[in-house]
Amino acid sequence: MxxxxxxxxxxxxxxxxxxxxxxxxxxxxxxxxxxxxxxxxxxxxxxxxxxxxxxxxxxxxxxxxxxxxxxxxxxFSLRHSVRIPILGAVHAGMPALAVENIEGYETVDASEVSACHEYFYLRVQGDSMINARIYPNDLVFVRKQDDVESGDIAVVIIDNETATLKRVLKKDGLLILQAENPAYAPMVFTPAELPRLHIIGKVLHVKFKL
CATH class of the missing domain: 1.10.260 (434 Repressor (Amino-terminal Domain))
Known part of the structure; x- marks a missing residue:
C-alpha cells in the first residue's frame, strides 16, 4: 500500500x-x-x-x-548506514598539523546526519582530552561548522596551519581552548587574537578504539 x-x-x-x-x-x-x-x-x-x-x-x-x-x-531493517570519511588526525595535546587525506571510512546511522551539514571523522593524537573520555587513537565524529556554543568540544585551526581538539569556552570577550587534562594549560585568546583561530567543526560523538 x-x-x-x-x-x-x-x-x-x-x-x-x-x-x-x-x-x-x-x-x-x-x-x-x-x-x-x-x-x-x-x-x-x-x-x-x-x-x-x-x-x-x-x-x-x-x-x-x-x-x-x-x-x-x-x-529488511530500516536502519540505513552512511559512510563518513576519516580525514587524518587531530592532536589532543599541543596543536599538530591536520593531514586531510582520507585514510578510510566509518559508518553512522542516517539518523545522525543531515543534508544541511558536512561530516567527517578525525583520529585523535595526544592525551589532553582524556577526562572527557577521548583517548589517543579514538575517532571523533565532527559536524563541519564555523562556530560552536561555549562548552562544546571542537576542532580548531590555529594560524591556518595547526589543528587542535579542545573544549571551547567563551567568557568576557575571551575565547579559551580548554584541555580536559590538568597537565595542559588553557590556551587563551583575546578579541584581537581571534582572527588566528578558525573553528572547523563540533565534536558530536567519539568512537573508542582499543
Missing part, C-alpha cells in the same frame, strides 16, 4: 534546505508531480527508477520502496 503521508515526510527530508525547483533539477523529479506528492494529491507512487534517483543519505532507496508499497516493511 502506498503510504502517501510517509512518502511526503521522506520527500521533505530529501529536499532539506533546497527549493523544490533545485531538487527537481538535481534528481529529475517532475516539479508538478513533486508538488502534488507534497500536497498529498496523488494516490499512486512514483516508479522504482525515480525512487532510486531521489534516494540519499537522509532516506534510503529501500525506505522509499517500503513507503511506496513496493517492499514489505518486515523484509
Amino acid at each position: 502506498f503510504q502517501k503521508v510517509k512518502f511526503k515526510e521522506q520527500l521533505q527530508k530529501l529536499i532539506g534546505n533546497s527549493t523544490t525547483t533545485e531538487f527537481s533539477e538535481r534528481t529529475g523529479f517532475n516539479r508538478t508531480y513533486l508538488s502534488k506528492y507534497l500536497n498529498l494529491r496523488l494516490d499512486r507512487p512514483p516508479s522504482p527508477d525515480l525512487l532510486r534517483a531521489i534516494a540519499g543519505p537522509q532516506v534510503s532507496y529501500e525506505e522509499l520502496m517500503v513507503s511506496c508499497g513496493y517492499l514489505p516493511a518486515e523484509s
Whole structure:
C-alpha cells in the first residue's frame, strides 16, 4: 500500500534546505508531480527508477520502496548506514598539523546526519582530552561548522596551519581552548587574537578504539 503521508515526510527530508525547483533539477523529479506528492494529491507512487534517483543519505532507496508499497516493511531493517570519511588526525595535546587525506571510512546511522551539514571523522593524537573520555587513537565524529556554543568540544585551526581538539569556552570577550587534562594549560585568546583561530567543526560523538 502506498503510504502517501510517509512518502511526503521522506520527500521533505530529501529536499532539506533546497527549493523544490533545485531538487527537481538535481534528481529529475517532475516539479508538478513533486508538488502534488507534497500536497498529498496523488494516490499512486512514483516508479522504482525515480525512487532510486531521489534516494540519499537522509532516506534510503529501500525506505522509499517500503513507503511506496513496493517492499514489505518486515523484509529488511530500516536502519540505513552512511559512510563518513576519516580525514587524518587531530592532536589532543599541543596543536599538530591536520593531514586531510582520507585514510578510510566509518559508518553512522542516517539518523545522525543531515543534508544541511558536512561530516567527517578525525583520529585523535595526544592525551589532553582524556577526562572527557577521548583517548589517543579514538575517532571523533565532527559536524563541519564555523562556530560552536561555549562548552562544546571542537576542532580548531590555529594560524591556518595547526589543528587542535579542545573544549571551547567563551567568557568576557575571551575565547579559551580548554584541555580536559590538568597537565595542559588553557590556551587563551583575546578579541584581537581571534582572527588566528578558525573553528572547523563540533565534536558530536567519539568512537573508542582499543
